[in-house]
Amino acid sequence: xxxxxxxxxxxxxxxxxxxxxxxxxxxxxxxxxxxxxxxxxxxxxxxxxxxxxxxxxxxxxxxxxxxxxxxxxxxxxxxxxxxxxxxxxxxxxxxxxxxxxxxxxxxxxxxxxxxxxxxxxxxxxxxxxxxxxxxxxxxxxxxxxxxxxxxxxxxxxxxxxxxxxxxxxxxxxxxxxxxxxxxxxxxxxxxxxxxxxxxxxxxxxxxxxxxxxxxxxxx
Numbered sequence: 001x002x003x004x005x006x007x008x009x010x011x012x013x014x015x016x017x018x019x020x021x022x023x024x025x026x027x028x029x030x031x032x033x034x035x036x037x038x039x040x041x042x043x044x045x046x047x048x049x050x051x052x053x054x055x056x057x058x059x060x061x062x063x064x065x066x067x068x069x070x071x072x073x074x075x076x077x078x079x080x081x082x083x084x085x086x087x088x089x090x091x092x093x094x095x096x097x098x099x100x101x102x103x104x105x106x107x108x109x110x111x112x113x114x115x116x117x118x119x120x121x122x123x124x125x126x127x128x129x130x131x132x133x134x135x136x137x138x139x140x141x142x143x144x145x146x147x148x149x150x151x152x153x154x155x156x157x158x159x160x161x162x163x164x165x166x167x168x169x170x171x172x173x174x175x176x177x178x179x180x181x182x183x184x185x186x187x188x189x190x191x192x193x194x195x196x197x198x199x200x201x202x203x204x205x206x207x208x209x210x211x212x213x214x215x216x217x218x219x
Contacts, residue, residue: 012041012072015084018162023088026152027143027172030165031088036126037072037160044068046128046159049183052104057186059101059203073100076126076187085122085189089166093189096121099196100187101203106137108179113145113172116188119195120167124187127157136178139163145172157182 014036021033037045048067052058065073075081077098086093116123125139132138140151155163165171190196 010075010078010080012037012045012068013075013081014038015080018084018088024141024153027141028165028168028170029089030141030153030163032153032155033162033164034158035160036162039160041068041072042160045072046130046183049104049128050102052102055103055105055107055110057101057103057203059099059200061200063102073185076100076124076185082189085124085164088164089122091121091166093122096189096191097193097196098187098189099200100185103184103186104181106178106180106182108136108177111137111139111175111177113142113148113174115145115169115171115173116167118167119191120188121191122189123165123167123171124185125155125163126185126187127155127161127163128159128183128185129157129181130159132156132158134178134180136176137182139173139175141165142172142174148174148176157184 014033017033017036018031021031023029023031045068048069050058050063050065050069052063060073077100082093082098085091137157139155139157140148141153141155142148143150143152155161165173190199
């Protein structure tokens with residue numbers, strides 16, 4: 001996946017920061033970790049962020065995953081990160097498959113309130129935006145599925161900020177409208193490999209269509 005030659009183990013992610021950060025349980029289990037990517041690796045990861053063909057979630061199968069971004073994803077898909085998340089949330093992830101997608105842009109119609117599908121066990125969001133002055137696009141941990149203003153935490157998508165939550169029937173989250181560049185990685189541990197295959201296939205088809213549209217329209 002990566003062209004980095006023999007990188008140091010977990011050279012990009014700060015597992016100690018995850019260990020130190022408390023687990024929040026109101027209104028559901030979540031944790032927010034700032035500076036999860038080591039500062040000396042952050043610029044290189046951003047520089048190697050793959051080009052994505054417009055809004056939506058794009059699977060690694062249609063992207064050029066390389067360099068420090070590839071090394072970052074190797075670490076996040078590895079056993080050390082999985083074990084750290086399992087300890088933090090007190091959940092057994094042994095044998096549970098993982099998948100990830102990449103987003104580079106959002107539409108002003110994105111961000112509606114939802115809980116994630118029941119096939120997901122843990123959702124991980126890692127942001128890679130060098131700055132964020134916008135009022136919209138800041139993910140909110142919500143108390144209900146009807147009121148975007150009834151939130152207990154708001155996550156600005158600054159580079160290196162990590163949000164992890166346990167999917168539940170009340171794991172409501174969303175953000176105020178924003179349209180434009182908003183770089184993020186979403187990683188999930190799910191209930192079965194069938195879920196991975198179905199979701200990655202769906203994203204692959206959608207992303208391929210967007211690439212074709214981009215090539216035709218030249219935009």
